[in-house]
Amino acid sequence: MIKLLSIAINDLRVMFADRGIWVQIVAIPVAIAFFIGLANGGFGAGDPVPLLIDIFDNDSGELAAQFLTDLRATDSNLVLCPADADLCRLDGSELTEEQAQTRLTDGITSAIIEIPAGFSTQALAGDSTAIIYRSEEGLGQTSAVLSAVQAVVQRVSGAVVAANVGVNVFENSGPDFRFADDADQAAFEKAIYDRATVIWTALPPAVQYSESARQQTSGFSQSIPGIATMYVMANVLVGAIILITERKQWTLQRLIMMPVSRGQVIGGKMLARFVTGMIQYAVLFAFGFMLGVRYGDSPLAILLVMVVFTLCATAMSLLLATIVTTDQQAGAILNLVILTLAPLGGAWWPLEIMPQWMQVVGHISPIAWAMEGFQTVIFHGGGVQDVIPPMLVLLAITAVCFIIAVRRFKYE
Amino acid sequence: METLVEARGLVKNFKRKDGTEVQAVKGVNLDIQKGEIFSLLGPNGAGKTTTISMISGLLTPTSGDARIGGFSITKQPMEAKRLMGVVPQEIALYPTLSARQNLNFFGRMYGMGGAELNKRIDEVLDLIDLKDRQKDKVDTFSGGMKRRVNIGVGLLHRPQLIYMDEPTVGIDPQNRRRILDTVLRLRDEYKMTVLYTTHLMEESQELSDRVGIIDHGEIIAMGTVGELIQQVGEEDQLVLKIGEQTIDTSLIERIPKEIQGVTRAAFEPPGETGDQTSGEVIVYAKRGRKALPHLIQIANEAALEIMSVEVREPDLEAVFLHMTGRALRD
Numbered sequence: 060m061i062k063l064l065s066i067a068i069n070d071l072r073v074m075f076a077d078r079g080i081w082v083q084i085v086a087i088p089v090a091i092a093f094f095i096g097l098a099n100g101g102f103g104a105g106d107p108v109p110l111l112i113d114i115f116d117n118d119s120g121e122l123a124a125q126f127l128t129d130l131r132a133t134d135s136n137l138v139l140c141p142a143d144a145d146l147c148r149l150d151g152s153e154l155t156e157e158q159a160q161t162r163l164t165d166g167i168t169s170a171i172i173e174i175p176a177g178f179s180t181q182a183l184a185g186d187s188t189a190i191i192y193r194s195e196e197g198l199g200q201t202s203a204v205l206s207a208v209q210a211v212v213q214r215v216s217g218a219v220v221a222a223n224v225g226v227n228v229f230e231n232s233g234p235d236f237r238f239a240d241d242a243d244q245a246a247f248e249k250a251i252y253d254r255a256t257v258i259w260t261a262l263p264p265a266v267q268y269s270e271s272a273r274q275q276t277s278g279f280s281q282s283i284p285g286i287a288t289m290y291v292m293a294n295v296l297v298g299a300i301i302l303i304t305e306r307k308q309w310t311l312q313r314l315i316m317m318p319v320s321r322g323q324v325i326g327g328k329m330l331a332r333f334v335t336g337m338i339q340y341a342v343l344f345a346f347g348f349m350l351g352v353r354y355g356d357s358p359l360a361i362l363l364v365m366v367v368f369t370l371c372a373t374a375m376s377l378l379l380a381t382i383v384t385t386d387q388q389a390g391a392i393l394n395l396v397i398l399t400l401a402p403l404g405g406a407w408w409p410l411e412i413m414p415q416w417m418q419v420v421g422h423i424s425p426i427a428w429a430m431e432g433f434q435t436v437i438f439h440g441g442g443v444q445d446v447i448p449p450m451l452v453l454l455a456i457t458a459v460c461f462i463i464a465v466r467r468f469k470y471e
Numbered sequence: 472m473e474t475l476v477e478a479r480g481l482v483k484n485f486k487r488k489d490g491t492e493v494q495a496v497k498g499v500n501l502d503i504q505k506g507e508i509f510s511l512l513g514p515n516g517a518g519k520t521t522t523i524s525m526i527s528g529l530l531t532p533t534s535g536d537a538r539i540g541g542f543s544i545t546k547q548p549m550e551a552k553r554l555m556g557v558v559p560q561e562i563a564l565y566p567t568l569s570a571r572q573n574l575n576f577f578g579r580m581y582g583m584g585g586a587e588l589n590k591r592i593d594e595v596l597d598l599i600d601l602k603d604r605q606k607d608k609v610d611t612f613s614g615g616m617k618r619r620v621n622i623g624v625g626l627l628h629r630p631q632l633i634y635m636d637e638p639t640v641g642i643d644p645q646n647r648r649r650i651l652d653t654v655l656r657l658r659d660e661y662k663m664t665v666l667y668t669t670h671l672m673e674e675s676q677e678l679s680d681r682v683g684i685i686d687h688g689e690i691i692a693m694g695t696v697g698e699l700i701q702q703v704g705e706e707d708q709l710v711l712k713i714g715e716q717t718i719d720t721s722l723i724e725r726i727p728k729e730i731q732g733v734t735r736a737a738f739e740p741p742g743e744t745g746d747q748t749s750g751e752v753i754v755y756a757k758r759g760r761k762a763l764p765h766l767i768q769i770a771n772e773a774a775l776e777i778m779s780v781e782v783r784e785p786d787l788e789a790v791f792l793h794m795t796g797r798a799l800r801d
Contacts, residue, residue, distance in 0.1 A: 065580070072568065318548075
């Protein structure tokens with residue numbers, strides 16, 4: 060272990076002996092993250108991620124309409140489909156239940172809401188009824204929608220109850236308190252309902268949670284994790300060139316001829332790359348913090364995404380070193396890989412603004428999975444549990460790269 | 472004497488890109504005694520570095536094994552490697568680190584540290600005469616200085632055995648002399664065993680207690696310099712270059728009869744000697760220099776114009792030529 064650490068420390072010393080490294084891991088990434096952040100909205104709130112909800116209104120009654128109006132009012136970012144046609148990504152087709160379920164599973168929508176037939180009548184009569192809410196559990200994004208739905212349901216049902224109670228109290232207040240006719244009673248009920256709705260609206264609803272989470276986002280909330288992840292990949296993949304150089308200058312072979320195991324040599328080299336990746340993340344996230352970017356409520360989840368992605372890039376770097384034989388080849392492949400995987404994976408702009416098929420293709424890039432992890436925490440208030448699915452994908456990529464690389468690696 | 476290195480049946484096959492195999496080393500057997508300088512002499516591509524790479528644990532032999540101090544390099548590599556220091560042919564150093572930082576790092580790889588390592592680094596810097604430049608980056612050094620640091624790394628842990636793979640390649644005569652002197656000091660003062668590979672006959676002849684001559688992956692001769700020379704006889708060769716002149720066979724027959732010590736003579740016309748423009752009269756004699764005046768006299772009498780005269784004393788070059796039919800530098 061001591062030898063492994065010595066190898067890692069020596070590699071870092073060699074790397075930092077070159078002053079150009081500060082340009083490579085500080086100056087350039089910071090500048091790029093800054094300008095791309097500015098282009099994406101800068102210090103102001105950037106365009107938040109739209110939250111699509113598929114609605115099946117089988118009631119079409121007054122209360123159902125009120126519910127949908129109130130739901131929309133809670134958050135301008137909620138897109139109710141198929142009503143908001145332009146933003147629904149339905150490509151002109153009719154929304155079916157089957158399609159809605161597929162959209163939900165694919166992550167296009169955050170939830171499905173079904174308002175049963177007779178909802179308005181039953182609710183106004185004080186009978187029990189329910190709005191059906193379906194979502195993929197566990198995602199912070201869904202929780203925000205659920206909070207909004209709950210808040211509106213509470214508000215609408217509260218107003219209905221208030222109206223019912225008002226009518227009841229009025230009728231039981233004595234012989235002088237009688238409605239002239241049904242229309243009179245309905246008008247009274249409506250007045251209480253409207254008044255209750257106004258009062259509920261003025262109160263801070265539960266949905267405030269998701270609003271506040273989104274208010275923190277800015278152009279930098281996208282560019283800092285995006286550019287950091289891209290540069291982590293670049294600076295870790297450079298490890299392939301370093302390994303080739305060491306093989307060329309025979310320091311790698313010299314190490315093998317010393318009483319050091321091959322595992323210690325490669326482990327030390329990989330540890331140095333891993334540390335470099337984490338330094339890169341630290342530099343850019345610290346810069347983002349100075350710009351006012353906040354990284355959600357779970358630092359542990361952010362750290363987990365950083366660690367897993369850097370591990371993945373490290374394994375890819377080792378694999379690259381087994382594929383190429385010269386540093387020129389490595390440089391060319393590295394550029395190609397970075398300039399393809401970074402935009403494809405959503406490092407430069409949010410993947411959500413891309414067409415659906417590009418979002419699917421983009422997930423061949425490990426950067427997409429890392430960005431999904433970061434966005435879950437930063438934009439949607441997710442925690443460690445919420446980032447586990449994308450992290451498992453990254454760990455699988457890591458394992459495959461590492462196993463192939465170890466089998467193919469040549470020391471001499 | 473005690474044997475320190477014992478290699479048996481070392482074979483190394485490499486796969487070519489087209490999938491066929493080439494055998495770079497074909498069953499090398501070696502015994503190196505404690506305290507000797509053993510040189511592996513052969514032309515470039517003969518298999519010296521491949522052999523040394525197998526003995527030092529860099530390459531896994533296709534078959535065969537080597538034991539260093541009794542430890543098998545394939546089965547007990549860590550124990551075997553602790554006994555040896557390696558000086559590769561390449562400057563295997565980190566160019567952007569200083570000489571001292573390089574020594575410090577590689578010393579740690581031998582499990583050294585703290586005050587002990589610092590003391591050893593100072594001693595090695597003294598030995599390689601680079602104490603005053605210890606804090607300078609290696610890439611600011613001359614070729615000879617880099618070679619000395621390269622050797623210093625191999626000496627850090629006072630190994631019983633040191634491998635040096637062509638350590639004088641590409642350096643000026645002054646630094647070369649300094650390195651050769653260091654090699655002799657390692658044996659004489661530090662009682663180390665040295666395994667030295669070279670394609671330079673002069674180095675091998677000057678340094679070695681024993682020499683193994685390697686060609687096409689096989690050891691073709693092994694022994695002390697004297698023993699090897701004896702294998703080709705102790706005759707000098709006198710080579711007279713006579714351009715494109717023709718020569719009477721009777722003159723060639725006269726030479727061994729008239730000059731004392733000459734055992735035989737031969738004429739090689741232009742083109743058969745490797746020299747397209749000049750024929751050669753080759754005379755074999757026990758004491759070539761003594762026979763030379765009489766030989767010139769006979770040539771004058773025969774009105775033979777001599778372009779040049781060369782006396783080739785028996786050496787490892789002659790041994791290699793004798794055994795392979797090729798010059799060592801071919």
